[in-house]
Amino acid sequence: MTRLTGSALRVTVLVGENDTWHRKPLYTEIVHRAHAAGLAGASVFRGIEGFGASSLIHTARLLSLSEDLPVAVVIVDTGERVRAFLPQLDELVTEGLVVLDPCEVIRYTGRDGDQGETDTLGKRPL
Numbered sequence: 001m002t003r004l005t006g007s008a009l010r011v012t013v014l015v016g017e018n019d020t021w022h023r024k025p026l027y028t029e030i031v032h033r034a035h036a037a038g039l040a041g042a043s044v045f046r047g048i049e050g051f052g053a054s055s056l057i058h059t060a061r062l063l064s065l066s067e068d069l070p071v072a073v074v075i076v077d078t079g080e081r082v083r084a085f086l087p088q089l090d091e092l093v094t095e096g097l098v099v100l101d102p103c104e105v106i107r108y109t110g111r112d113g114d115q116g117e118t119d120t121l122g123k124r125p126l
Contacts, residue, residue, distance in 0.1 A: 004040045004108045009079040013089060015096035016058070017046060018068040026092060030073045033088050040077040040108065047071065052097065076103065 019026040027044045034042040047070035049059040058068050075082065082100070089098055 004105050008076050008103050008105045009082040010101045010103045011075045011082050012099045013073040015071055016068040017071045021092055027071050027073050030092060034075050037085050039075055039081055042075040045072045
């Protein structure tokens with residue numbers, strides 16, 4: 001069972017939705033590795049517009065041909081556990097941005113009040 005309250009560290013990974021790792025979406029690989037590492041949680045958010053180091057604007061507007069929209073993977077856990085995960089991000093993220101922010105967790109509860117408990121496949125027990 002994963003419990004998390006109080007001071008924590010949030011890592012936000014900004015990449016393109018077309019970025020891949022061994023023919024799979026990069027954001028999927030990051031989430032699966034975070035899960036395998038036992039981190040408290042990870043979520044992927046798809047942006048509607050943005051630009052990065054290349055200064056090329058990617059947008060979801062109707063008249064645009066851009067399909068490589070920005071994606072943010074947000075992971076929260078204790079500072080120690082997040083920092084232990086950083087070498088994996090260093091391996092995976094060849095283009096993009098990785099940001100660390102201190103944060104405070106005030107509530108971390110799974111569905112049915114199970115405090116985020118899952119089995120090894122990420123499924124909730126019955």
